[in-house]
Amino acid sequence: MQAWICDNPIGVDALQWQDLPTPQPGAGEVRLAIRAASLNFPDLLIVQNKYQFKPPLPFVPGSEYAGVIEAVGEGVTAFKPGDRVAALAGTGGFGTHAIVRTDKLMPLPDALTLEHAAAFAFTYGTSHHALADRGELKAGETVLVLGAAGGVGTAAVQIAKAMGARVIAAASTDEKCALCKSIGADDTINYTTQNLRDAVKALTNGQGVDVVYDPVGGDLAEPAFRSMAWRGRYLVIGFAGGGIPALPLNLALLKGASIVGVFWGEFVRREPKANAASLAQLAKWYAEGKVRPVIDQQLPMSRLHEAYARMNGRQVLGKVVMVNG
Secondary structure (H helix, E strand, O other), X not given: OEXXXXXXXXXXXXXXXXXXXXXXXXXXEEEEEEEEEEOOHHHHHHHOOOOOOOOXXXXXXXXXXXXXXXXXXXXXXXXXXXXXXXXXOOOOOOEOEEEEEHHHEEEOOOOOOHHHHOOOHHHHHHHHHHHHHHOOXXXXXXXXXXXXXOHHHHHHHXXXXXXXXXXXXXXXXXHHHHHHHHOOOOEEEEOOOOOHHHHHHHHOOOOOEEEEEEOOOHHHHHHHHHXXXXXXEEEEOOOOOOOOOOOOHHHHHHHOOEEEEOOHHHHHHHOHHHHHHHHHHHHHHHHOOOOOOOEEEEEEHHHHHHHHHHHHOOOOOOEEEEEOO
């Protein structure tokens, strides 16, 4: 097998493509022939030693991937060779094969392609948990999605529309705004050329938005928070903008607003039944055509550095998927 090895988490340039012995699965494990793996923002942070999860060195990055089971270990009865599955293992995806525990696997319906499966659970799971569970979004409410053209952003736009909400998608270029409109956003804001607060006020007749979905943080956080309506919910997804904002808490008091943390990985670990129900709803929407991963590019696994550079330069629309074969 071959894989990208991180033995010194000082950045993407330190990753090395290496030949390795093909491993055998142990008890409760399978060996997966990886067909596709998507690039998520934590995959960038983890090789820079900036993510909260710090795997033992050396490791293979790549948190979300899909493929076909080649072999199963002792005691594995729920899966067999030939099964198509997605893996959410935290690491292991940027290679040709991976050993994965069965509790990290998700069987795939026939309608879900391996490329879409590799770009689905992480972003759509996060966004559904955020909007439906943590944000308690209701039909008819208005959602402001920041970073709306990225992986979790495009998922949030589609999920909010599937839930009957009005979506205002905010992004940094006209091209990204056009993409958001094409996947269902009702209105868009280019926050590079427009004042975010003024634009939200105009689009909501001064009422503000009910929910803010924020994977960006940084300088956008406070104007977005000030753009919320009474009883608004501010969903803290992440900090792709680089800075962790310090919000004036008097704003929460004055608006009767909630600041709500969203940590999907911990939700999956602590509430597996609720997560399974969430993924089942998403699979149903996928079959109905209501949600569909936005694939920016499909690149050969050997071009991982190029994919990382595209993400680091904030050029990705949706998600980049690395493929084998």
